[in-house]
Amino acid sequence: xxxxxxxxxxxxxxxAVLEQALxxxxxxxxxxxxxxxxxxxxxxxxxxxxxxxxxKEALQLAVIDQARVQWTDRVIRPALTAPAGVRRLWAVxxxxxxxxxxxxxxxxxxxxxxxxxxxxxxxxxRDRLAAQQxxxxxxxxxxxSDAVALGDLRPDADPATLAYQTEAVGICAVMQASVLxxxxxxxxxxxxxxxxxxxxxxxxxxxxxxx
Amino acid sequence: xxxxxxxxxxxxxxxAVLEQALxxxxxxxxxxxxxxxxxxxxxxxxxxxxxxxxxKEALQLAVIDQARVQWTDRVIRPALTAPAGVRRLWAVxxxxxxxxxxxxxxxxxxxxxxxxxxxxxxxxxRDRLAAQQxxxxxxxxxxxSDAVALGDLRPDADPATLAYQTEAVGICAVMQASVLxxxxxxxxxxxxxxxxxxxxxxxxxxxxxxx
DNA sequence: TATATTTACGAACGGTCGGTCGTTTTGTAG
DNA sequence: CTACAAAACGACCGACCGTTCGTAAATATA
Numbered sequence: 001x002x003x004x005x006x007x008x009x010x011x012x013x014x015x016a017v018l019e020q021a022l023x024x025x026x027x028x029x030x031x032x033x034x035x036x037x038x039x040x041x042x043x044x045x046x047x048x049x050x051x052x053x054x055x056k057e058a059l060q061l062a063v064i065d066q067a068r069v070q071w072t073d074r075v076i077r078p079a080l081t082a083p084a085g086v087r088r089l090w091a092v093x094x095x096x097x098x099x100x101x102x103x104x105x106x107x108x109x110x111x112x113x114x115x116x117x118x119x120x121x122x123x124x125x126r127d128r129l130a131a132q133q134x135x136x137x138x139x140x141x142x143x144x145s146d147a148v149a150l151g152d153l154r155p156d157a158d159p160a161t162l163a164y165q166t167e168a169v170g171i172c173a174v175m176q177a178s179v180l181x182x183x184x185x186x187x188x189x190x191x192x193x194x195x196x197x198x199x200x201x202x203x204x205x206x207x208x209x210x211x
Numbered sequence: 212x213x214x215x216x217x218x219x220x221x222x223x224x225x226x227a228v229l230e231q232a233l234x235x236x237x238x239x240x241x242x243x244x245x246x247x248x249x250x251x252x253x254x255x256x257x258x259x260x261x262x263x264x265x266x267k268e269a270l271q272l273a274v275i276d277q278a279r280v281q282w283t284d285r286v287i288r289p290a291l292t293a294p295a296g297v298r299r300l301w302a303v304x305x306x307x308x309x310x311x312x313x314x315x316x317x318x319x320x321x322x323x324x325x326x327x328x329x330x331x332x333x334x335x336x337r338d339r340l341a342a343q344q345x346x347x348x349x350x351x352x353x354x355x356s357d358a359v360a361l362g363d364l365r366p367d368a369d370p371a372t373l374a375y376q377t378e379a380v381g382i383c384a385v386m387q388a389s390v391l392x393x394x395x396x397x398x399x400x401x402x403x404x405x406x407x408x409x410x411x412x413x414x415x416x417x418x419x420x421x422x
Numbered sequence: 423t424a425t426a427t428t429t430a431c432g433a434a435c436g437g438t439c440g441g442t443c444g445t446t447t448t449g450t451a452g
Numbered sequence: 453c454t455a456c457a458a459a460a461c462g463a464c465c466g467a468c469c470g471t472t473c474g475t476a477a478a479t480a481t482a
Binding site for chain 2: 467468470471472473478479480
Binding site: 017026027028029031032044068106108109112113115116117119120130133134137160161164167168169171172173175178179180188193195196199200 | 237238239240244269289317318320323324326327328329330332341344345348371375376378379380382383386387389390391399400402403406407410
């Protein structure tokens with residue numbers, strides 16, 4: 001247990017900076033972000049940031065980790081309360097859309113923004129983003145696989161394809177929301193996946209109705 | 212017919228700049244792009260660019276138009292040779308994936324990258340990107356609608372949902388290609404949509420086999 | 423030839439960027 | 453109170469940004 005007030009202060013500002021940087025990164029981009037921007041938004045000095053991170057890149061990597069923590073807390077963990085199988089896969093998708101709906105991040109989805117920003121720029125940032133993406137797809141594929149193994153889905157359903165479709169519908173949602181309007185888009189995003197799941201499930205009664 | 216060699220020279224460099232800027236924008240971003248970068252890549256002077264576009268923003272808008280022309284030439288127009296109906300919708304998707312596969316743009320998809328870069332930044336650039344996106348979705352919805360009207364698809368198929376799913380699978384493809392590998396991803400992207408189309412068509416024989 | 427017109431250039435500007443450094447402030451420990 | 457350690461600051465650096473401006477080169481017209 002840390003009782004040193006100096007360290008406590010450091011950790012407090014450190015986490016405040018990460019939170020703010022995560023928000024700003026979804027608007028200006030993870031690279032478009034400027035350190036002055038972050039510092040000014042928090043009323044701290046730019047040079048003070050270098051006491052916590054040696055370079056901008058180090059801060060960017062920390063922001064990625066922060067985004068992952070947020071995603072786990074607000075999307076994955078709540079969804080894990082649903083029973084394993086197709087209902088849990090649906091819960092993850094539903095929570096994800098709810099996360100977008102709640103406008104937690106003004107720029108929509110940190111991972112989508114950052115991924116498209118860095119996917120053609122080799123380096124540690126791109127690598128970490130890619131790792132997050134593979135982890136996420138592995139997670140989704142595992143959920144789909146469980147749903148098949150538990151008999152919730154027809155045995156010929158391909159977990160990889162289902163994971164791909166789930167991710168596709170989710171990404172497309174956050175992409176279109178700012179253009180076609182959130183309400184229409186998110187309804188469409190739920191309808192598209194739920195309709196598909198109901199079509200391949202062995203027991204439609206365990207899934208919510210199409211609205 | 213313009214015969215003035217001065218104007219001809221201007222148009223030549225103008226289009227060369229747009230072509231180069233489009234390529235670089237998919238790597239560095241439409242805003243991350245720097246004018247020196249574009250100028251150096253072509254061996255022209257940075258100040259010379261301002262003879263053609265009054266500001267960086269004007270160039271960005273021109274690049275968007277250039278990207279639209281390229282997209283029309285390489286995706287839409289070739290697909291229009293397919294017979295109207297579900298085959299044409301499939302042809303558009305297939306050509307789109309082929310466009311990604313051909314690595315025409317090193318950063319994957321200009322519109323996806325630019326959209327995620329600007330979707331939270333109000334201004335003329337965002338507005339034009341949004342307009343392109345609505346046009347594209349209108350186009351896809353029209354194709355789906357035709358497919359229903361022609362009797363290629365079951366009458367209860369919803370064109371808007373089908374357009375949404377088509378776009379989702381396409382976007383997800385270019386997103387995942389750099390992470391999961393192009394071959395797997397693009398096969399998945401084709402399989403996902405083709406499987407869905409075959410499931411809702413009235414005559415599966417007019418569509419290619421699932422591979 | 424002389425004169426416009428258009429494209430393209432080099433030099434320079436103010437501003438912002440990421441980053442460094444020495445110092446001050448804040449808190450702990452003897 | 454003194455000595456020390458961590459956090460935060462202000463001033464400053466070189467590099468690059470988008471942009472402006474006066475000028476030279478190329479091409480048209482007379």
